[in-house]
Amino acid sequence: MSHLHERTLRVGSLARVEGEGAMHVRLDGAGRVETARLEIYEPPRFFEAFLRGRDFAEAPDITARVCGICPVAYQMSACLAMEDACGVRVGGQLAELRRLLYCGEWIESHALHVHLLHAPDFLGYPSGIDMARDHRADVERGLELKKIGNALMELVGGRAIHPVNVRIGGFHRVPTRSELAAFAPTLRRALELALETVIWVAGFDFPEAHLKHRFLAVNQEARYPIDSGTGVLTDTGVGYDVRHFEDYVFEYQVPHSTALYAQLADGTAYLTGPLARYSLHSAKLSRYAATAAKAAGLGAECRNPFRSIVVRAVEIVYAVEEALRIIEQYEPPDRPFVPVEPCAGRGCGVTEAPRGLLYHRYDLAEDGTITAARIVPPTAQNQAAIEAELCDLVQAHHTGMDDEALTHLCEQAIRNHDPCISCSAHFLDLHVDRP
Amino acid sequence: MTGKPKVAVFKFASCDGCQLTLLDCEDELLALADAVEIAHFTEATRTSLPGPYDLALVEGSITTPEDAERIEQVRAQSKFLVVIGACATAGGIQALRNFGDVREFTQAVYARPDYISTLAHSTPIADHVPVDFELRGCPIDRGQLLEVITAFLAGRKPRIPDRSVCYECKARGLVCVTVAHGTPCLGPVTHAGCGAICPAFARGCFGCFGPARGANTPALIELLHQQGESPERIARFFHTFNAASPAFAKASQDAAAPEDMP
Numbered sequence: 001m002s003h004l005h006e007r008t009l010r011v012g013s014l015a016r017v018e019g020e021g022a023m024h025v026r027l028d029g030a031g032r033v034e035t036a037r038l039e040i041y042e043p044p045r046f047f048e049a050f051l052r053g054r055d056f057a058e059a060p061d062i063t064a065r066v067c068g069i070c071p072v073a074y075q076m077s078a079c080l081a082m083e084d085a086c087g088v089r090v091g092g093q094l095a096e097l098r099r100l101l102y103c104g105e106w107i108e109s110h111a112l113h114v115h116l117l118h119a120p121d122f123l124g125y126p127s128g129i130d131m132a133r134d135h136r137a138d139v140e141r142g143l144e145l146k147k148i149g150n151a152l153m154e155l156v157g158g159r160a161i162h163p164v165n166v167r168i169g170g171f172h173r174v175p176t177r178s179e180l181a182a183f184a185p186t187l188r189r190a191l192e193l194a195l196e197t198v199i200w201v202a203g204f205d206f207p208e209a210h211l212k213h214r215f216l217a218v219n220q221e222a223r224y225p226i227d228s229g230t231g232v233l234t235d236t237g238v239g240y241d242v243r244h245f246e247d248y249v250f251e252y253q254v255p256h257s258t259a260l261y262a263q264l265a266d267g268t269a270y271l272t273g274p275l276a277r278y279s280l281h282s283a284k285l286s287r288y289a290a291t292a293a294k295a296a297g298l299g300a301e302c303r304n305p306f307r308s309i310v311v312r313a314v315e316i317v318y319a320v321e322e323a324l325r326i327i328e329q330y331e332p333p334d335r336p337f338v339p340v341e342p343c344a345g346r347g348c349g350v351t352e353a354p355r356g357l358l359y360h361r362y363d364l365a366e367d368g369t370i371t372a373a374r375i376v377p378p379t380a381q382n383q384a385a386i387e388a389e390l391c392d393l394v395q396a397h398h399t400g401m402d403d404e405a406l407t408h409l410c411e412q413a414i415r416n417h418d419p420c421i422s423c424s425a426h427f428l429d430l431h432v433d434r435p
Numbered sequence: 436m437t438g439k440p441k442v443a444v445f446k447f448a449s450c451d452g453c454q455l456t457l458l459d460c461e462d463e464l465l466a467l468a469d470a471v472e473i474a475h476f477t478e479a480t481r482t483s484l485p486g487p488y489d490l491a492l493v494e495g496s497i498t499t500p501e502d503a504e505r506i507e508q509v510r511a512q513s514k515f516l517v518v519i520g521a522c523a524t525a526g527g528i529q530a531l532r533n534f535g536d537v538r539e540f541t542q543a544v545y546a547r548p549d550y551i552s553t554l555a556h557s558t559p560i561a562d563h564v565p566v567d568f569e570l571r572g573c574p575i576d577r578g579q580l581l582e583v584i585t586a587f588l589a590g591r592k593p594r595i596p597d598r599s600v601c602y603e604c605k606a607r608g609l610v611c612v613t614v615a616h617g618t619p620c621l622g623p624v625t626h627a628g629c630g631a632i633c634p635a636f637a638r639g640c641f642g643c644f645g646p647a648r649g650a651n652t653p654a655l656i657e658l659l660h661q662q663g664e665s666p667e668r669i670a671r672f673f674h675t676f677n678a679a680s681p682a683f684a685k686a687s688q689d690a691a692a693p694e695d696m697p
Contacts, residue, residue: 015481018451043448043498044551049540050531055671061641065528065676068452068574112458116479127480129468139465147461158636159629160459161452161574162643165636173637253547336637411481 005029007398009407014414016117016127018069019421023410024256025394033398036391038383038414040257042421051373056082056342056364057168063360063375064162069112069420072105072157073353075166076227077360082168084242085347085364088340093333094170099227100180100326101156101163102351106226106319107190108149108160109354110312113418114197115142118309121412122204138200141193145316148190152323155183170337180327187327190320195292198313202296206306207409209393213269213385215276216249218350218357224284224318225277225352232350232357233280234270235301242348245359251376262381269384272356273417274311275302286325289318305389305416312354312418342368353378355418379419386417440489440588443475445509447495447502448529448557452574453520454478454494459577467581471588486512490587493566496522496557498529503554503563510564515587518560519580521573521676525645528573530557530679557679568593571626573643573676579628596627599647600640604631612639617662621672624650624686645677652686659690666691 009025020042026035047066054062059078064071076098083090090098115138116128125131132139150160156175157163165171218229219239232248233239240248251262264270278293279301285293293314302311344366350359356378363372393413398406444454458464458479474484491513497503510516521527532540533556541548560566570583570593579595586593596602600622604611612618612634620639622631626647633640646652652673659669669690673683 013477015477015483016479018455018478020446020477043502044541044544044553045448045498045527045529045557046532046537046540046544047528049543050528050535052543055668058671058675062528062675065450065452065573068450068455071450071452116458126482127473127476129465129473129480130482132465132468136465143461143464146459150459150461158632159574161455164633164638164641167638171636172633253545255547258551 007403009403009410011407011411014411016120016415017419017421018067019419021419021421023390023414025390025410027394027398031398033391033394036387036394037256038386038390038419040383040421042258044258048373048375051362051370054370056085056362056368056370059362059370060166060168061162066375066377067420068161069109070105070353070355070358071162072102072153072166073351073358075163076102076351077349077358079166079168080228080349080351081347081360081362082349082364083340083347084349085345085362086340086343088169088338090170090338093331094174094338095228096326096330097156097171097174100323101153101166102227103319103323103326104149104152104156106149106354107152107316107323108146110316110319111142111145111149113354114201114309114312114316115139115146117418118312118415119201119204121415122309141196145190145193145197148186151186152183155179167337169340170333172336174332174336177330177332180330184324184327187320187324191288191317191324194313194316194320195288198292198296198310198317201309201313204309206304209304209306209389211271211275211303211305211389213271213388214264215279216270216272216357216381217276217280218352222284224281226319226322227351229350234264235280242350242359245348245350245376246361246374249376249381251380257383262376263384269388270381271385271417272378272381274308274315275305276356277352278302278311278314285314286318286321288321289314292317305413308416308418342366355379355420356382377420379417379421382417382419386414386419389413439470439472441474441484441487442471442490442492442584443486443488443513444478444492445475445494446477447493447506447523447560448498449495449520449522449527451478451494453523453572454492456519456575456577456580457492460581463581467584488513489515490584491516492584493518493523493560494520496526496529496559497563498554498557499552500554501552506560506563515567516560516564517568517570517583517587518566519570519575521571521643521645522557523560524569524571524680525677526557526559526679528676528678531674532557533679534674559679570595571644572628576628576630597648598627599623599650600625600627600629600631600644603627603629604634607631607635609634612637613658613662619659619662619664619672621655624652624655624682641675642673642683643676645680646682650682652682653689656686656690
């Protein structure tokens with residue numbers, strides 16, 4: 001064995017993630033990991049500050065602009081929080097239409113991540129576009145799925161990026177039965193494509209890894225969680241009401257990041273996102289999704305983050321099936337929205353963005369003016385867990401790998417979690433220092 | 436050497452939605468990737484080739500001292516520099532800080548404001564370097580993005596109309612939401628490009644594409660007053676994703692203080 005020496009691994013700007021981040025890993029002369037950081041240098045945009053003084057009805061359109069990849073997540077968490085503050089619960093077909101719109105975002109975002117951002121790591125290409133030279137049919141299938149997700153968002157939301165049709169209480173305009181029914185054949189095509197994608201990714205080689213972190217996901221009762229939930233669940237069996245989220249999850253700041261970190265009240269890091277959702281709620285998957293998961297070799301839970309690509313593919317199947325179910329059962333509601341009168345108070349909302357739990361909390365004055373806002377995005381919650389995972393991974397693999405291979409493995413470990421850095425600044429650059 | 440034009444995509448302060456629009460060209464993406472060399476596009480590829488670039492697409496606004504330097508380097512390496520989206524063309528939603536106190540904003544969001552490096556203002560790219568074309572929208576329109584890329588690579592002027600959303604609304608045969616329902620709508624003063632999506636969904640335009648050329652904001656402010664909107668609400672209509680564009684910044688100020696208007 002060659003002599004040990006200090007090593008530094010750096011990636012100045014992480015590719016195939018949304019937003020600007022870096023990685024920095026440093027090993028000391030004894031081969032111990034000194035630092036493993038996911039650095040978020042995305043410039044802060046101060047949403048929580050300029051939301052103060054705005055009208056409560058403006059929050060869905062304004063907070064959508066936090067993230068172009070998951071705007072529906074922001075719109076939905078904002079609506080739920082405002083409705084909670086004003087004592088309104090939106091149910092029935094309006095809630096189903098929200099879930100339908102959200103399914104569009106899951107299909108689009110997951111299809112993008114699986115095919116263009118994540119799969120190139122397993123097959124050894126710098127990008128999905130380069131991968132298309134040798135795997136054109138797979139990339140084309142991903143693009144077709146992605147396009148169907150976008151088309152669904154355009155159908156229900158008016159636009160794929162920053163939909164225009166969402167408002168507190170529901171929608172500006174609801175689709176007719178025939179408008180939705182006309183989309184069903186497209187979704188049946190998407191179901192075939194999504195099932196092919198599960199088989200494709202299940203055949204990749206997965207490095208061994210086992211996550212020790214706690215899982216956290218929204219609890220949407222009998223359903224696999226997407227668009228709403230009254231509570232949050234962890235894998236210790238502890239559940240709590242959304243209104244107590246901030247009693248259980250603490251945000252804190254570190255010098256190397258414009259994202260705030262989050263941890264559970266007992267000081268442990270936790271993980272939110274597809275692995276958490278699947279591990280806590282796999283029993284609630286629909287028929288094709290459950291069958292595809294089993295055929296892909298997934299058990300009731302999944303703790304290997306490299307297999308998150310399989311979980312995402314299964315979640316695409318689920319979102320397509322859900323969209324089909326909603327469309328088949330759709331009866332247009334009497335009115336496009338429930339009127340929501342502002343009142344003084346506090347409201348909280350949680351939903352499952354494609355990359356994990358998104359929490360919003362607002363304080364309102366009597367006339368609906370926002371007096372305080374708090375947004376806890378998924379990637380900020382995952383940052384501490386991702387760093388701990390990097391540390392374990394480097395410790396386990398550094399002796400047998402050169403800097404280039406180790407750096408690539410670390411980047412892949414980060415992309416396993418589909419980080420959305422634009423969201424979290426309030427994310428990432430890899431530097432690996434080996435002395 | 437491939438001989439293909441080199442295209443690069445750069446991000447500054449933004450939500451990533453406008454560069455995502457390029458990946459949202461699902462039908463054209465692989466053909467585009469065959470026609471050009473994607474030299475730098477962090478969101479899509481680990482490959483990063485040095486300049487010079489034939490065409491740089493720039494998303495986002497300038498909000499940090501480091502980014503103010505970085506945009507100079509991008510300009511120096513790029514034959515054509517096209518800025519995409521409301522952040523890059525007007526400062527974006529984050530330019531709401533320009534009307535407040537950024538130190539207080541930092542304290543409101545971060546427990547340790549001293550860790551944060553930021554400028555007092557969020558500014559469009561054209562405030563820092565010469566730009567060859569500004570494509571509007573929050574987000575930009577996919578068809579318009581393809582038109583701009585095609586035009587610059589073909590060496591012609593992009594065909595992007597600078598009239599108002601009203602033209603697109605009429606062309607779609609939609610019923611005017613203001614005339615028919617009294618719904619407040621920024622369509623008459625807002626730059627076309629979205630295809631009048633909002634009126635098609637029974638809501639008024641809320642100004643994603645910023646001011647149209649020659650926008651008559653005083654007349655619209657008067658109409659909104661007549662529709663019973665308060666000065667504060669009218670001021671807020673103009674005070675969103677394009678708040679710092681000169682025409683909307685002035686309209687917001689005029690609306691808040693109607694007695695000062697001519």
